[in-house]
Amino acid sequence: MLFSNLVLLILGIPPDPGGFVEARAILKERCFPCHGALKQKAGLRLDSASFILKGSEQGAVATPGKPDESPLIQRVKGQGKLKLMPPEGKPLKPEEIETLASWIRSGMKAPKVDIGEDNPALHWAFSQPKAVEPPAVANPQWNKNPIDRFLYQAMIEKGVAPAGLANPETLLRRVTFDLTGLPPTVEELERFHKDPSPKAYEAVVDRLLASSAYGERWGRHWLDVWRYSDWYGRRNANDILNSYPMIWRWRDWTVNSLNQGKPYDRMVMEMLAGDELAPLDREVLPATGFVLRNHFRWNYNRWMRDMVEHTGKAFLGLTIQCAHCHDHKYDPVSQADYFRLRAFFEPLQVRHDRYPGEAPPRPFKKYVVSENWAPFNTGLVRVFDEGLESPTWFYTGGDERNRVKEKGSISPGVPAFLAKEKFAVHPVKLPKESVYPGLQEFIRQEEREARATAVAKAQEGVNKTQGMKKKLAEAQLTAARLDEKSLFARLAADDARWLGKGDAVQLAGKAAKSEKELNLVRAELALLQAEDAPPKAPTKQAKKAAAPVTQDQAIANAKKAVDAAKTKLNEESISYTPLTPVYPEVSSGRRLALAQWIVQADNPLTARVAVNHLWKGHFVEPLVATTADFGRNGARPTHPQLLDWLAMEFMKQGWKMKPLHRLMVTSRGYQSSSSQTEEALQANKKTDPNNRLLWVFPSRRLEAEAVRDAILAVSGNLDRSLGGKEIHINQGMTTPRRSIYFAHHGEGQMEFSETFDGANTNDCYRRVESVRPQQALALANSALAREEGARFSRRIQALNPADNQRFIHLAFQLALSRKPNAEEMELSLRFLQGSGKELELARHDFCQALFSHPDFTTLR
Amino acid sequence: MRSPFPCGRTSRRGFLSGLGMGFANLAAGDLLARELGSTPQVPLALARAKKVIWVFLSGGVSQLESFDPKPALNTHAGKTFNETPFPDPHKSPVFLERSRSVLDHDRIFFPKIFPLQVGFKKRGQSGIEVSDWFPELGSCVDDMAVVRSMYTTDNDHAAEFQMHTGRHALDEKQPCLGSWIHYGLGSLNANLPAFIFLGQFKDPRVRRNIFPDYLGAEHSAVELEPGLPLAFGVAPKDLTPQRQAKQFDLIKEFHQAAQKENPLDPRIEARLKSYELAFRMQTAVPGALDLSKETEETQRLYGIDNPTTAVYGRRLLAARRLAEQGVRYNLVYLSDYGEWDSHNNLKENHGRSCARVDKPLAGLLRDLKRRGMFDDTLVVWCTEFGRTPGLEAREKNANPTGRDHHPHGFTVWLAGAGIKGGVVHGATDELGFHAVEHPHYVTDLHATVLHLLGLDSRKLNIPGRKRLEVDYGKVMSQILA
Incomplete structure (x- = not known):
């Protein structure tokens, strides 16, 4: 801004003669939420000089040349009887007030470009994705896959040079981890090395997508977003407060649904309203774990709050929770909208169903003060609508005790700016076998x-x-x-x-x-x-x-x-013990209506939010950096047209995820190398230092689960059994199951998960990646790394390597999916000295050290 | 053991400047690292304190039987609040706001006054009243700023979570203070972590109080206890130090080789550094925790020679050693989870717990003072809430002798760097019920500590994460020296 001002000044055109730009920055920060495009309290807008000149319903708010007589200044100073503005937060600092005053003093001159904020309803994410034609690209490498046409066009426009292709080993390792969370085997590596043709690569992708490990890797990814958590609260006292025991069936539902290729829209519907959609289907009911996960036994309001917040963030990329205490400051979501959304969930209650072959679960009981609620290990847990008449109260200040009874019970509904038509809820009559x-x-x-x-x-x-x-x-x-x-x-x-x-x-x-x-x-x-x-x-x-x-x-x-x-x-009676509890015959249909609205094709957010998560899983940086906030305060997409195209394509493919994965990983962009020639590097960094245009493939560290699973896979000890009850976190070092099957909850997670940035169960719309000494210590000193190192060494030993060179070669192939380079071979040979027992120990140490090789935990 | 890395002690700036390319979450990625290359962080020059020992007593220490005695409770013992000349505390406009329950119902209100369970005296030059259960600590009162007007808003034990994070458990989660400090300031010692937790760390109810939340795991506490090893901090039994050093050498060489192959990957450099730090931590941490290096006299000062005070004495002595070596934020639990929660038998329970902490705490203050550590070390003593002036008379209890949870008014104290000694700040009403004079919410305590460390709480902000006005708190300037 300063620089361009300077240019304009040199040209003799004062761009902002009165210093409004600076004043506007202060107004934007503190005043726009109520006096801008979103809201115009007292009919006042402060987002352009001309709006300020226009004043409010009550008249002028500022008089050119006379700051002290301007109500705007008097208000922010809190002078006289006028209400101090802004009403919330710290008052403006004297220097900030002076900036405003100075602009008024100098005559309230408008800058060259004087436009107010855009209409919030026209925010990019609030209007339907546009059906865009991928740009025409001449480069034969970049014109086949539509994704590439968008990526390449953007690179050409900015003048950055894309990287060459990744070598086959790197690519195979990348795609195998990306789709399955596991390293490729030596056989897979050799096969692909012999034939790295596009056809062969496509076959690899199809094989990986068909593997059950696909559901495990991507299941965990989605469970981050959907906040999977096993029960917790007071584990020490064996007392369930949050989430629920047996919720692992929801995890298995997720893995299975992905492996079966269930469409995303169907998954969303099953999670929010599986009980209304398929009340007798034991394959579907566990999906309501998404709702049950937010259960909080001590306080129903907390359950409701988490439902609103995380339904908004996970599926819509909206921070609806901000409207809990006041109208949203950035998005057109009112406080009333907040409670309308809550009303969808108001009738909720927990239900313990029987499961074939398992003892009947303990009957559900409502919370009684200071009574513990111990976990149990049979049955199918799910939600249902119990309190069909339960009112939803509007309350203020985020405190449910401050009910505004005059408003009456709030009916379910969605924010007006997203409601294309009148919102209707139809009660669902439940089949008898579900009622009883x-x-x-x-x-x-x-x-x-x-x-x-x-x-x-x-x-x-x-x-x-x-x-x-x-x-x-x-x-x-x-x-x-x-x-x-x-x-x-x-x-x-x-x-x-x-x-x-x-x-x-x-x-x-x-x-x-x-x-x-x-x-x-x-x-x-x-x-x-x-x-x-x-x-x-x-x-x-x-x-x-x-x-x-x-x-x-x-x-x-x-x-x-x-x-x-x-x-x-001798007493006459017709009352006998039913086999199971009896539930209401009708479900409100509210959650089903909400779910249907979320996945309706004209909802501008749902598909965009979903493809952004898919993109993040492959290309590391999401297209929209704020994965849970597509609102006006969120980030703008790096490739808006690509995002829209992907969203449209996703829906066109019937919301099926596998075709989208295939499209992404077979793109040229995905197959780019993560390095670039020195010359191009220097040039590209000038234009796009953060690689937003994907001129190289962004490398990343393996996720926590993959670090541990890869160690076990490389040692040959990984137990690939699918599904089942969560395993205790203390077993992480000794039970060789995949990491997704271990307990993960608000009170604890496996040590490796915690050390390598596993999902935060509170909120994990994007994982963080850290480098810290505890990770080094875990790979150096943990029983897992040490023992699997030994097993890894014995595994190679069993292949009878002719000499150390061959041993090293095999070890690198297994652990890093590639041959050692000359320097690595030399270093390794120097390390593997001696013979007999001494050599055996050295080989063990060497194999363990490979887990600490930067390429073991990094995907390039 | 020799260091496998040739560079030995790296300066912090050197350590951090190796991180590059807009990769925000690496290593000790603190504000300083973020601001390298731009302007140095100005407020640090104003820092009065460099490190903090934050002592927490879990369960709710009675303000009345510790640092805020109220003779009116003895005068009016047995009467209800209505029968005293004082205003009914239940009718106060702030009552509801400061007693929010995680449970979906209100807590019983106990209106019958329970007399003080212990005597008190004016202590020190300042003459601040201290309960007779703190004979040793009472003699240090001239070094302390006693804040008698704290309040919180949760009337159950999630108030503990609130004390560390500033938020009621029903509200959106926030990182704990220690993580913010870690984020904001990083470490003073390249061999030790910046945020250490000493105490009952295996209890999940405690662990959630030290959660970094959205700041990420790199800003989490490293949990230590004298006598217990650092997690993953001990080499496998079958690996000799010599062989592990050799293994580290190989790992380092692999990293250097990888750097040549992948000049674009900033992780490699960061990882190399983290390996270096890990290796040094492996020896530095046990050294820092080795209390046998202290004289017998010092150990006695902390009460380590006495079984009643030994456990907490060790923890505090360890905290002093860690602070001395540059650990920025030492969170010390000086109780079991909920230990002070005296719903019944307050006299016996509090009496016993006081005896466990009195001598060690006094020892810490005396030791810091004589070592000149008061110049740069801040001590905070706190609990999650106070206890009711009313007797907790529940239906089922035939012989009630305790006090219930009390978020409306409780006491904390601070001592050391930047703190005015021998002062009382704020006050509760005559019955010790409401904080009426200079009431302070828990984040005011956070803001004060951050201010003394040279940090403006408003600077602690992550894009995309909304912090509220209440999170920033207000500095208690009256207690600053």
């Missing part, structure tokens, strides 16, 4: 089988037992048979109640009666048991609670129970 899971055949079957097994076992007990105990065994058999009978009665009653098979009242009466009979038999059995044996040694808890019960007391208690059961037997 006890109707699901697998549950009925498992219940029947359990009874049959119990009867058989009791029968066996009778057969085996003699004498005194026989009576007891027979009573047990009676109870087991009655239990089975009672189950049949309950099932029949269920059939009548839910499916209209038979007289519901009569069958319910029968089921109720059968349960009462069962209770009596069980009470009698308990009495027999009490008479038969002295009571068991009291448990620790019982000891604390009261004095131990004598046998006489136990018998007396049991008799009382029998009497009670007998009395009950």
